Amino acid sequence: MLETVQELADGVAARLRSVRLDVDLTQAGLAARSGVTLASLRRFETTGQIALESLIRLAQALGRDADIATLFAPPPAANLDELVTSSKPRRRGRRS
Template identity: 55%
Template sequence: MLFDLATVEEIAGALAQKLRALRLQQALTQAELAARAGVSERALRNFERSGQATLETFLRVAQALGRAADLEALFELKVRSIRAMEQASETRQRAPRRVSADKPVAKPAAKSVSRRSSR
């Protein structure tokens, strides 16, 4: 799923399914994970089903599954050089138009040379 194009609800649902898959991969029941995370089974069950949870519940579950360190990358500042920022702000220029092979190219009109007859 491309998070850039998804709604908040779709992202929340996708994150919940990923955490559920991690729970199953670690062979944990909902009760066991809820106990490890310090949340109620109901909160965990609701989160896995609907993707709705408090931020605290989400963080506790991620931490209990050993994935809290992965969240740090979300908020790392990406250092860019001044030149890269300048290039990003420059306006894009259009390429010159190409002449289509299907369309005939208009030829310049030939100059007419008038000859006067000399008598």
């Protein structure tokens, strides 16, 4: 079942907090290391709300920037036909 925007945001915040604790960083330590204000980090861990640039800075400080870089990566091809189709250039256009 699909999650709500808030559920997704809360999940990302909880996972970031877990990674922060796994590497034994306090909120203040991660804030200092990332350049994100302590207030922004606290708000994120509490509410799931954060600016994208701040989220990227936090991910970089935790060595998890690859997680951000692959956020909208195409899924792997399931078969040869999908691989051939995915390698063809896509047309750009507007969609409603």
